[in-house]
Structure formats: C-alpha cells, structure tokens
Amino acid sequence: MKSLCLAFPLRGNARMWLGGGVLTALILVAILAPWLAPHDPVExxxxxxxxxxxxxxGGDPNYPLGTDALGRDLLSRLLFGTRPALLVMLAGAAASALVGVALGxxxxxxxxxxxxxxxxxxxxFMSFPPMLLxxxxxxxxxxGLMTVIMAVIIIGWTRFCRVIxxxxxxxxxQDFIMSARAIGMRPLRVVLHEILPNVLPIMMVLFGLEMGRAIVVEAILSFIGFSSSSVATWGGIIADGRAYINQAWWVLAAPILVxxxxVLSLNAFCDGTQQAVDPVLQR
Incomplete structure (x- = not known):
C-alpha cells in the first residue's frame, strides 16, 4: 500500500489542473443549470x-448562442445537456471499471x-463492434438514460478487464508477490495490499479515458434517438441541427465543440493523474 501514500506532485502538473478544472466546471454547471440557463431548455x-x-x-442578446429550428435557446439546452452527460460519464465509467477490474x-x-x-x-464481447452492440x-x-448507461457498461468493461x-x-x-504468497498471505490480502496499489495508475488512466468515451457514446445514442426525448442532450442538439447546417451552422458547432x-480535458486529466500516482513516472 506504500504507493497509495505517495504525495501528489501537484506543482507543475498542468494537465491535471486543466483537466480537473474542466471536470469541476462540468459538475458545477450540471448542478447550477436551472440558475445559469437564461431560458427554459424546452421552451x-x-x-x-x-x-x-x-x-x-441579426443576433439577439437574450439568446447568447442563438436558437434552434424551434426557437429554443441553445445556451440553455447546452447547460442542461451537461446533466445527462455527467450522469452517463460517471455512472457508466465507474460501473465499467468495477466490473472490468474485478474480472481482470x-x-x-x-x-x-x-x-x-x-x-x-x-x-x-470483443468480437462485436462496440457501437453496434x-x-x-x-x-x-x-x-432512456439508463439504457445509455448500460450500453456504456457493456462496451466499456472489456477494456478494463483485458488491460488489468x-x-x-x-x-x-514478481518477487514481492511470490514472497507474500510464500509467507502464507491469503489471496484476498495479496490482491488488496500488493496487486491493487500497483495497478492503480493504469486503472486511473483507463477510468479517465472511459469517461471520455462515455460522453461520446451518450452523444451518439442521443443523436440516433435512444436517449430520453424529454431531456436536452448534446447528441440531440446535433441531431436537431443537422438539417439546417447550411443556414444555422452554430446549432451543430456549439455541442460538437463542447x-x-x-474529451480532450478528460484525457489531459487522466494523464496528469497517472503522473501523480505512478512512482515510476514521478522518478
């Protein structure tokens, strides 16, 4: 367990700060969406x-990012879209990690x-194309959102399991594992005290990457109509705006940019986190 006790080298870890800042902002936006949104997202x-x-x-200050084909405020829909994205990202990635790491x-x-x-x-499971599955x-x-979360779990646990x-x-x-077994340490204790701390860095990297993939999967399934129709989603905004790309490109550009x-911020965060917890990279 010694590797778990290493102090995080936060100074100079720009990737971790940047990714963590964006992730924190996403959580705050999801919580404060009803107060931050200037309009009702379905109005x-x-x-x-x-x-x-x-x-x-021709823009209107009351609609900072413009509106879609039904006159709904784009900024409000993007803000409320952080809620299903955050739920799928955290729940889907966490469940995928739990199943995949345990089996691995x-x-x-x-x-x-x-x-x-x-x-x-x-x-x-790996013989099927992930998105088709x-x-x-x-x-x-x-x-529904639960369907999207289950889809993320179904296609995500295999990555954890294979790598772990x-x-x-x-x-x-390794010698330290063989020594632990030789002195009679039980398998569960070996796993928890010797193996788990040493696979923690790669687990954290995989978790960060899986959160990014979960956002993309949620956007794709929302785009094709498998998310809840009563909730504003980033993929749903893209689907609504694709027919008007020539006259209202901003409807597509805004959610794609978000x-x-x-995804890039999450990748930066997981890279910085690996550097913070991996003693080899610290040296």
Missing part, C-alpha cells in the same frame, strides 16, 4: 427560429479455469 418560440449568436448580425484481477491472478472462462466471455442493446431495452488481466499476470510473477473540449 419554443417560433418567432425566434434559428437566431444566430448574439455577436453576429480474478482472471490474471488465479489463472487456470477461471482465466479461461473469463477470457472466453471477454472474447465474445450498444445500438442493439438500446433497441432491445428501449430509449495482463498487468496482474505480469505482477504475480464534446471535443470535454
């Missing part, structure tokens, strides 16, 4: 259809029949 105004952003000619450790440490069974299940699942269960399994297989042959910024 329609046919007199204000496809208004450009306020700094463009079992398969890598115990080997034999346990490894064979888990590996066959892993191969079955998510779409089929969403079509079977029906639309390989890491554990390499670790269990998604890109979020």
């Amino acid at each position: 329609q105004s046919l007199l204000n259809q496809l208004l450009p952003p306020a700094w463009f000619a 450790i079992f398969a890598g440490y115990f080997g034999g029949k346990v490894d064979a069974v888990i590996s066959r299940v892993l191969e079955v 998510a779409i089929v699942l969403a079509a079977v269960i029906g639309p 399994r390989g890491e554990v297989q390499a670790l269990k042959e 998604i890109i910024i979020m």
Whole structure:
C-alpha cells in the first residue's frame, strides 16, 4: 500500500489542473443549470427560429448562442445537456471499471479455469463492434438514460478487464508477490495490499479515458434517438441541427465543440493523474 501514500506532485502538473478544472466546471454547471440557463431548455418560440449568436448580425442578446429550428435557446439546452452527460460519464465509467477490474484481477491472478472462462466471455464481447452492440442493446431495452448507461457498461468493461488481466499476470510473477504468497498471505490480502496499489495508475488512466468515451457514446445514442426525448442532450442538439447546417451552422458547432473540449480535458486529466500516482513516472 506504500504507493497509495505517495504525495501528489501537484506543482507543475498542468494537465491535471486543466483537466480537473474542466471536470469541476462540468459538475458545477450540471448542478447550477436551472440558475445559469437564461431560458427554459424546452421552451419554443417560433418567432425566434434559428437566431444566430448574439455577436453576429441579426443576433439577439437574450439568446447568447442563438436558437434552434424551434426557437429554443441553445445556451440553455447546452447547460442542461451537461446533466445527462455527467450522469452517463460517471455512472457508466465507474460501473465499467468495477466490473472490468474485478474480472481482470480474478482472471490474471488465479489463472487456470477461471482465466479461461473469463477470457472466453471477454472474447465474445470483443468480437462485436462496440457501437453496434450498444445500438442493439438500446433497441432491445428501449430509449432512456439508463439504457445509455448500460450500453456504456457493456462496451466499456472489456477494456478494463483485458488491460488489468495482463498487468496482474505480469505482477504475480514478481518477487514481492511470490514472497507474500510464500509467507502464507491469503489471496484476498495479496490482491488488496500488493496487486491493487500497483495497478492503480493504469486503472486511473483507463477510468479517465472511459469517461471520455462515455460522453461520446451518450452523444451518439442521443443523436440516433435512444436517449430520453424529454431531456436536452448534446447528441440531440446535433441531431436537431443537422438539417439546417447550411443556414444555422452554430446549432451543430456549439455541442460538437463542447464534446471535443470535454474529451480532450478528460484525457489531459487522466494523464496528469497517472503522473501523480505512478512512482515510476514521478522518478
């Protein structure tokens, strides 16, 4: 457990600060969306259809980022769209990590029949294109945020399991693991006190990457209509604006830019976090 006690080298860790700042901002926006949004995200105004952003000619200061084809305020819809994105990102990535890491450790440490069974299940899931599997699942269960979260879990746990399994297989042959087993330390204690701290850095990197993938999956499934129709989502905004790309490109540009910024920030955050918790990178 010594590696868990290392102090985070926060000074000079610009990636961690940048990514953490954007993630914190996302959480605050999701919480404060009802107070930050200038309008109701579902309120329609046919007199204000496809208004450009306020700094463009013909823009309205009451609609800072413009409006969509139904006259709904784009800024308000983006702010409220952080709520389903945050829910899918955190819940989907956390559940994927929990399932994948647990199965990966079992398969890598115990080997034999346990490894064979888990590996066959892993191969079955990885044989299907991830997004196709998510779409089929969403079509079977029906639309809704819970469906999107389950789709993220179904396609995300395999990455954790495959990587952690390989890491554990390499670790269990190390001298300190063999010494722990030789003195009679129980398997659960070996896993918790010796193996888990050493796979923590790669787990945190995978978790950060999975959060970024979860945002993209949520946007894709929302785009094709498998998210809740009563909730403003970034993918739903893109779907609504694709028919008006020639006359109102800002409806598409705004949510796409937000998604890109979020994914890049999460990647930076997980890179910085790995540097903070990995003693090898610290040296």
